[in-house]
Amino acid sequence: MKDESRATGKPGSAAGVNTHSKLEESGKAQPLDQKTSDDETLPREERERLWRIENAEAIAAQNEYVAKHGLPFAKYRQF
Incomplete structure (x- = not known):
């Protein structure tokens, strides 16, 4: 067996x-x-800065959408 x-x-x-x-x-x-990724060894501020650079196009597109159409589900907000 x-x-x-x-x-x-x-x-x-x-x-x-x-x-x-x-x-x-x-x-x-x-x-x-144990940390194995180089990104994990960077300080938090540096990781955030790099993330913003990598995602700048998507962030700009989202901001443009909100400027044009308003916030999604804004009519349901109670605050």
Whole structure:
């Protein structure tokens, strides 16, 4: 029966355990909470500035729509 679980590669099978132990031995497994993206290491203000630059076209289009048509569902606002 162990041979069948190795062949399937299902979690908890011998193949899955061997793969996991190999990663631990190699030392290349990273903790889940470690930051891996360069964007995550930037300060918040810099990430916001870059986001605004990347999305400037969409922001301008949305602002133009609101200027032309008004706020969506404005007639339902109670404040």
